[in-house]
Amino acid sequence: MVEIREAITVSEAVDRVMNYKKRGEIEEVSFHECDGRRLAEPVLATNDVPSFHKSPYDGFALRAEDTVGAASGKPVQLKVIEHIGAGILPEKEIQQGEAIRIMTGAQIPKGATAVEMFEKCVEKTVDGAAYISIEHEITQGQNIIEKGSEIKEGTPLIEAGTRIDPGVKASLATFGYSTVKLAKKPVVGVIATGTELLDVDEPLEPGKIRNSNAYMVCSQVERAGAEFIYIGTLEDELESSYETIKEALRKVDILITTGGVSVGDFDLMPAIYEKLGAQVLFNKVAQRPGSVTTVAELDGQLLFGLSGNPSACYVGFELYTRPIIEYALYSNRPYLPRIQAKLTEDFPKKNPYTRFVRTYITYEGNEVLVHLAGMDKSNVVTSLARTTSLMVLPGGTEAFEKGDLVDVLLVDSFAGQEQF
Amino acid sequence: MVEIREAITVSEAVDRVMNYKKRGEIEEVSFHECDGRRLAEPVLATNDVPSFHKSPYDGFALRAEDTVGAASGKPVQLKVIEHIGAGILPEKEIQQGEAIRIMTGAQIPKGATAVEMFEKCVEKTVDGAAYISIEHEITQGQNIIEKGSEIKEGTPLIEAGTRIDPGVKASLATFGYSTVKLAKKPVVGVIATGTELLDVDEPLEPGKIRNSNAYMVCSQVERAGAEFIYIGTLEDELESSYETIKEALRKVDILITTGGVSVGDFDLMPAIYEKLGAQVLFNKVAQRPGSVTTVAELDGQLLFGLSGNPSACYVGFELYTRPIIEYALYSNRPYLPRIQAKLTEDFPKKNPYTRFVRTYITYEGNEVLVHLAGMDKSNVVTSLARTTSLMVLPGGTEAFEKGDLVDVLLVDSFAGQEQF
Numbered sequence: 001m002v003e004i005r006e007a008i009t010v011s012e013a014v015d016r017v018m019n020y021k022k023r024g025e026i027e028e029v030s031f032h033e034c035d036g037r038r039l040a041e042p043v044l045a046t047n048d049v050p051s052f053h054k055s056p057y058d059g060f061a062l063r064a065e066d067t068v069g070a071a072s073g074k075p076v077q078l079k080v081i082e083h084i085g086a087g088i089l090p091e092k093e094i095q096q097g098e099a100i101r102i103m104t105g106a107q108i109p110k111g112a113t114a115v116e117m118f119e120k121c122v123e124k125t126v127d128g129a130a131y132i133s134i135e136h137e138i139t140q141g142q143n144i145i146e147k148g149s150e151i152k153e154g155t156p157l158i159e160a161g162t163r164i165d166p167g168v169k170a171s172l173a174t175f176g177y178s179t180v181k182l183a184k185k186p187v188v189g190v191i192a193t194g195t196e197l198l199d200v201d202e203p204l205e206p207g208k209i210r211n212s213n214a215y216m217v218c219s220q221v222e223r224a225g226a227e228f229i230y231i232g233t234l235e236d237e238l239e240s241s242y243e244t245i246k247e248a249l250r251k252v253d254i255l256i257t258t259g260g261v262s263v264g265d266f267d268l269m270p271a272i273y274e275k276l277g278a279q280v281l282f283n284k285v286a287q288r289p290g291s292v293t294t295v296a297e298l299d300g301q302l303l304f305g306l307s308g309n310p311s312a313c314y315v316g317f318e319l320y321t322r323p324i325i326e327y328a329l330y331s332n333r334p335y336l337p338r339i340q341a342k343l344t345e346d347f348p349k350k351n352p353y354t355r356f357v358r359t360y361i362t363y364e365g366n367e368v369l370v371h372l373a374g375m376d377k378s379n380v381v382t383s384l385a386r387t388t389s390l391m392v393l394p395g396g397t398e399a400f401e402k403g404d405l406v407d408v409l410l411v412d413s414f415a416g417q418e419q420f
Numbered sequence: 421m422v423e424i425r426e427a428i429t430v431s432e433a434v435d436r437v438m439n440y441k442k443r444g445e446i447e448e449v450s451f452h453e454c455d456g457r458r459l460a461e462p463v464l465a466t467n468d469v470p471s472f473h474k475s476p477y478d479g480f481a482l483r484a485e486d487t488v489g490a491a492s493g494k495p496v497q498l499k500v501i502e503h504i505g506a507g508i509l510p511e512k513e514i515q516q517g518e519a520i521r522i523m524t525g526a527q528i529p530k531g532a533t534a535v536e537m538f539e540k541c542v543e544k545t546v547d548g549a550a551y552i553s554i555e556h557e558i559t560q561g562q563n564i565i566e567k568g569s570e571i572k573e574g575t576p577l578i579e580a581g582t583r584i585d586p587g588v589k590a591s592l593a594t595f596g597y598s599t600v601k602l603a604k605k606p607v608v609g610v611i612a613t614g615t616e617l618l619d620v621d622e623p624l625e626p627g628k629i630r631n632s633n634a635y636m637v638c639s640q641v642e643r644a645g646a647e648f649i650y651i652g653t654l655e656d657e658l659e660s661s662y663e664t665i666k667e668a669l670r671k672v673d674i675l676i677t678t679g680g681v682s683v684g685d686f687d688l689m690p691a692i693y694e695k696l697g698a699q700v701l702f703n704k705v706a707q708r709p710g711s712v713t714t715v716a717e718l719d720g721q722l723l724f725g726l727s728g729n730p731s732a733c734y735v736g737f738e739l740y741t742r743p744i745i746e747y748a749l750y751s752n753r754p755y756l757p758r759i760q761a762k763l764t765e766d767f768p769k770k771n772p773y774t775r776f777v778r779t780y781i782t783y784e785g786n787e788v789l790v791h792l793a794g795m796d797k798s799n800v801v802t803s804l805a806r807t808t809s810l811m812v813l814p815g816g817t818e819a820f821e822k823g824d825l826v827d828v829l830l831v832d833s834f835a836g837q838e839q840f
Contacts, residue, residue, distance in 0.1 A: 002652055007611065015523070029622075031620050032637070035639055035642060045802075048636070049801075049802075050625050050629070051629070052626055052627060053819070058682075058683075058684045061727075062570055071792070076756075085615060085656055085684075085686040086614055086616035086627075086686070087614060087617065087627055087628050087656075088616035088627065089615075089626055090627075095445045101685055104682070104684060105614075105616055105629070105728075106616075106627065107626060107627035122802045138805060150802075157802050157805065158802075158805045162805070163688070165639065165643070165736070166636045166637075166639035166643060167636070167803075167804030167805045167806070168802070168805045169622070169635050169639040170632040170633070170634050170635070170636035170730055170734075170801050170802075170804050171632070171633075171801060171802050171805045172620070172635075173620045173630055173631060173632035173635045173636070173801075174801050175630075175633040176620055176621070176622075176623070176624070176630055177620070177693075178621035178642075194506055194507060194524075194525075194781065195505060195506065195507035195508060196505075196508075196525055197507065197712065200451050200592070200593045200596055200597070200598050201451075201596065201598035202596075204467055204471050204596070205515070206472055206527060207472060207506075207507055207508065207509045207510075207526065207527040208507050209594070210593055210594050210595075210596055211593060212589075212590040212593035212594040213590070214590050215451070215589050215590070215592075215593045216586045216587070216590035217586075218589075218592070219455055219465025219585065219589040220454060220586040223585070223586060236505055236507075245731025251648050260477070261436070262507070262524070263478070264478040264524060265522045266505040266506070299712075308524075308525075309500045310590055311573050314586070314587070314590075319458075334678035336784075339783035339786070340783070340785050340786040341435050342786050342787050344602050354660040355564035363757070363760070363788065365760050365825070366759070366760040366761050366762050366787050366788045366825055367787065367788075368783065368786045368788060371589070378518055379593050381469075381591060382465075382469075382570075382571060382577050382578075382591050383587075384586070384587030384588075384590050384591070385463075385577065385578045385582070385585075385587045385588045385590070385591045386587070387587045399450035405785070405786055412834070415808075417575070418535060
């Protein structure tokens with residue numbers, strides 16, 4: 001008896017899942033442990049930048065007014081009264097006829113109204129004292145970077161949800177964020193179903209395959225910014241599977257199962273959702289691969305029933321689970337970036353449903369090209385190793401040809417997109 | 421006294437550094453700990469895929485020859501003698517007039533020469549025994565995925581140097597790579613120089629700034645795939661700085677210092693290279709920012725003297741240090757991907773030297789656009805937080821305009837490129 005399921009569109013499925021989106025709890029994490037995570041609050045400038053008037057060059061701080069009338073052949077001579085490096089505070093105040101030797105980044109001494117570069121001054125020693133002579137007039141304020149001229153204290157600099165990369169790290173350091181507010185990583189339980197599954201360290205047996213989906217999904221969970229708990233493999237047996245899943249739900253924020261959602265005789269997930277009292281949000285989507293992708297909800301907790309087919313499983317995670325995770329991490333762009341690219345080979349299949357094809361992109365000039373990652377058999381796990389994008393061919397379309405512009409979702413980008 | 425240095429081109433500088441490239445030592449790492457690292461050896465298929473003849477559908481395994489002559493209104497009837505799920509071995513051999521109920525992924529039973537889907541068979545029970553009736557002829561081999569039809573044992577699947585992402589993980593699992601051969605992460609020491617530097621948790625003081633470069637570089641080191649040791653901050657004092665650096669060189673594969681490479685009075689790195697007996701590969705590059713970037717070599721060990729200016733420091737790492745690290749990790753594409761993009765705003769400055777501008781890219785249609793990440797003052801640390809690419813404007817060029825095509829290096833991509 002084949003159960004009849006009603007297929008919904010991919011965007012309807014995304015919406016049904018995202019109805020349950022919520023922001024994660026916030027935790028405070030050491031600056032030294034925050035790489036690759038996402039900010040839960042915006043970063044503000046905690047001080048003016050620069051926080052003092054400073055010199056952009058190695059040179060001499062002086063009073064511009066002392067150079068009035070200076071010209072070629074008519075030098076003014078200034079006495080060098082101090083010598084300061086970056087980080088050393090000037091001790092003296094410049095009086096008329098005086099200058100202070102100053103290094104890049106150093107604070108402008110009191111009394112100075114300009115800086116002139118080494119190259120434009122002539123240094124000399126008179127009676128053991130250092131002097132400079134200058135044969136041109138200098139403008140008030142020349143070569144002084146004023147306090148707050150780059151950024152005023154309190155300015156918002158980086159928005160919540162931004163992933164912490166080296167450039168963000170530099171800002172956090174500059175503004176003294178010794179701890180950073182981040183969303184706690186959602187904990188995602190991963191369970192593989194199927195009696196045919198061997199573990200990665202087991203030798204092959206007739207009729208069996210090694211479990212690749214669960215580990216692939218764990219890796220996708222981490223890429224999305226969450227934490228995984230690999231719960232294990234379930235045999236195709238209802239009662240024990242039900243107990244394991246019920247127990248797992250107590251330990252995780254989100255539960256992913258792979259396999260068991262189809263309409264085969266050993267596909268137990270539909271019965272398990274029913275026994276749990278979970279509300280099935282959908283169990284058929286007009287997409288290939290992954291039409292049997294199922295999402296259920298129990299007291300606000302989401303259960304993702306991904307297909308046991310590796311490509312379908314991969315696609316299901318990226319389409320439905322990843323945005324929930326990224327939203328929990330305060331991203332305002334939780335969806336995969338969708339761009340257009342030029343197809344580099346014919347794709348002659350018809351697309352009765354929206355098709356997601358394993359692809360990778362390259363660039364030529366400023367055009368984006370998209371290439372098939374391998375044979376488009378949904379059971380070819382190895383082409384996933386070359387996949388950095390998913391080509392989206394809308395349902396109801398005919399064959400696509402080399403040179404056609406197609407939509408592409410970028411799976412290895414952290415840029416995100418506001419809408420699906 | 422300003423020392424006169426001779427500037428070399430960026431590509432000459434890259435070449436001088438890459439003369440010292442070497443592959444890293446190989447270590448064997450658990451499958452469970454390999455995410456985000458790079459393969460030191462290619463991944464091979466350790467078995468045929470599939471490793472047995474298997475069914476792509478839920479249906480019935482049967483002898484195609486038994487359906488000869490079947491047609492609408494002229495059914496053949498087959499007795500269902502067994503029922504097998506994926507991972508369960510068929511116990512019986514199909515004889516004439518028999519069929520076995522079989523699930524997706526299950527091994528084809530002996531004697532069967534084809535599989536027919538549930539939907540195309542009519543199931544019935546006669547005297548308590550299960551039968552199917554079929555009203556069409558079936559071709560030999562139909563719906564049987566043959567052993568090795570996807571991949572033959574021994575086929576190279578993923579090349580050395582590939583970064584391990586979820587798709588690669590799936591292949592490693594499928595082929596039983598319970599341990600994976602990876603290059604040991606190069607250990608990169610990071611030292612900041614400058615008396616003006618405060619740590620991230622210290623309150624601002626007059627004349628001082630917080631150290632952002634060192635932490636930014638540590639984060640860049642990790643992004644490139646290496647491991648950092650943050651050694652600390654040096655005061656502008658020759659003897660103690662020399663001792664610290666000499667000691668550090670014993671503990672690391674590569675040493676990065678930030679600051680102290682210019683020609684200011686407190687720039688100690690040139691004297692330290694001399695005292696160490698290190699060979700300076702270059703100390704001036706025709707680029708902005710980062711013209712003072714210095715690389716030295718001592719007994720095959722590289723010392724990167726990056727500028728103290730945050731942008732220059734960032735650029736120097738990405739141009740010169742990152743490819744050395746990625747090559748050590750067995751990448752054959754150790755350079756940043758260089759693409760072209762359409763400039764979205766005027767950039768009126770002249771470019772006496774090759775200029776690297778902090779930018780980020782977006783897409784419109786299948787075109788790549790490039791945007792300035794912020795004010796292009798080399799001291800504006802915050803624009804680095806938006807930087808995902810570096811726009812390259814060749815030396816000797818004039819103002820660029822909105823709509824111009826420009827070269828762009830992608831810093832947040834792991835795709836790499838063979839040539840600089």
